[in-house]
Amino acid sequence: MKYSQRYHAELVNRDAETRRVRLTLRAALLGVVLTGFFAWFDGWVTGYVFHALAEGISCVALSWLVWGLHRGYAPQILPLLGVALAAVLLAILTVTGAPGDGVVIWAALLPPLAFFVLGVWRGLLVSLGFCLILNLTLWLCITLIPAFGLNWLAMVNVGASLLASTVLSLLYEHSRAHSARRLAHAASTDPLTGVANRRGFLAGFECHMAVAVRSCSPISLLLFDLDRLKQLNDELGHAAGDAAICHVVTVIEGMIRAQDLLARLGGDEFALLLPDTDLAGAAALAHKLQAALAQTPLEVAGTRWPLTLSIGLAEAAPGETDYDRLASVADRCLYRAKEGGRDRVVDRC
Ligand SMILES: Nc1nc2c(ncn2[C@@H]2O[C@H](COP(=O)(O)OP(=O)(O)OP(=O)(O)O)[C@@H](O)[C@H]2O)c(=O)[nH]1
Numbered sequence: 394m395k396y397s398q399r400y401h402a403e404l405v406n407r408d409a410e411t412r413r414v415r416l417t418l419r420a421a422l423l424g425v426v427l428t429g430f431f432a433w434f435d436g437w438v439t440g441y442v443f444h445a446l447a448e449g450i451s452c453v454a455l456s457w458l459v460w461g462l463h464r465g466y467a468p469q470i471l472p473l474l475g476v477a478l479a480a481v482l483l484a485i486l487t488v489t490g491a492p493g494d495g496v497v498i499w500a501a502l503l504p505p506l507a508f509f510v511l512g513v514w515r516g517l518l519v520s521l522g523f524c525l526i527l528n529l530t531l532w533l534c535i536t537l538i539p540a541f542g543l544n545w546l547a548m549v550n551v552g553a554s555l556l557a558s559t560v561l562s563l564l565y566e567h568s569r570a571h572s573a574r575r576l577a578h579a580a581s582t583d584p585l586t587g588v589a590n591r592r593g594f595l596a597g598f599e600c601h602m603a604v605a606v607r608s609c610s611p612i613s614l615l616l617f618d619l620d621r622l623k624q625l626n627d628e629l630g631h632a633a634g635d636a637a638i639c640h641v642v643t644v645i646e647g648m649i650r651a652q653d654l655l656a657r658l659g660g661d662e663f664a665l666l667l668p669d670t671d672l673a674g675a676a677a678l679a680h681k682l683q684a685a686l687a688q689t690p691l692e693v694a695g696t697r698w699p700l701t702l703s704i705g706l707a708e709a710a711p712g713e714t715d716y717d718r719l720a721s722v723a724d725r726c727l728y729r730a731k732e733g734g735r736d737r738v739v740d741r742c
Pocket residue numbers: 585618619620621622623624626630631632633634635638659660661731735
């Protein structure tokens with residue numbers, strides 16, 4: 394299907410980006426509280442000055458991150474910075490922790506954080522990179538600085554817990570992303586015809602309008618409505634009405650370009666967005682669609698039922714991106730086409 398992959402991906406990416414920023418903000422807030430508490434705990438209770446210093450610096454850096462995310466500043470880079478900061482802090486705690494006090498366990502927190510905040514592939518890359526670098530550092534400390542008091546068992550524990558946590562996070566994030574894709578598909582597709590529904594259309598509309606404005610190219614909208622569907626439903630049954638709607642979509646999909654966006658807005662009302670097309674081009678296509686439909690009547694229950702469309706057109710003014718204005722012009726034209734006797738194209742009103 395022409396529509397599906399591109400616009401579902403667009404919807405999923407947009408949702409994923411918003412979710413990523415939201416999760417980073419929450420994780421960073423939790424990080425501020427935890428690092429603040431442990432900076433105090435290690436400074437005043439355990440006396441681990443080095444730990445207290447690392448946690449204090451992380452607390453300040455995470456506060457800055459929270460502030461930046463809250464202000465909406467460069468959200469793409471800040472989540473990556475947040476994870477990098479957490480990685481450095483967890484590595485310091487793991488490498489400098491006294492043997493037997495269990496701090497190695499903190500390293501296993503990084504994979505879930507990286508997957509939740511960065512998504513599947515970047516999360517996997519960061520988790521495996523972290524596992525590799527941390528184990529290399531532990532190995533160097535064990536062989537070169539015995540005074541650190543680390544042993545091979547600590548290294549095996551860190552490596553195993555990090556890998557286990559990476560695999561679990563990968564499985565979880567993978568199934569979550571799969572569900573998100575399926576949900577986005579269901580939420581933006583018309584189940585009867587498989588073309589975009591209103592939500593999918595509006596997502597695609599935004600993308601196309603942004604491209605049209607950037608490239609200063611014309612873009613037109615067709616709104617069309619099947620004529621006398623109620624009569625078909627009444628005479629041949631609802632299933633025949635459904636078949637008529639699907640038939641119209643099949644005929645039109647066979648005639649439009651890959652970049653055109655066809656959607657069923659509801660009932661027997663459709664929209665077709667035509668990038669790189671002015672009003673004259675859109676009118677020519679509208680007449681062609683009518684002619685094609687006239688040549689291929691619906692064959693149902695042993696009868697041939699002629700299908701016709703009423704079509705209203707509008708071309709976006711230069712720089713215009715507002716759906717409501719463009720749709721209201723096309724809708725007025727469609728109304729005129731119905732009023733004028735149906736089975737016609739109206740491009741001015
Ligand atoms: N079979 C079927 N009918 C539908 C579907 N959605 C809406 N309808 C029916 O389609 C008809 C649309 O009615 P209208 O658009 O008001 O009128 P029409 O009969 O198409 O006549 P005009 O639009 O005035 O030419 C209604 O009777 C709806 O019940 C659907 O998914 N399947």
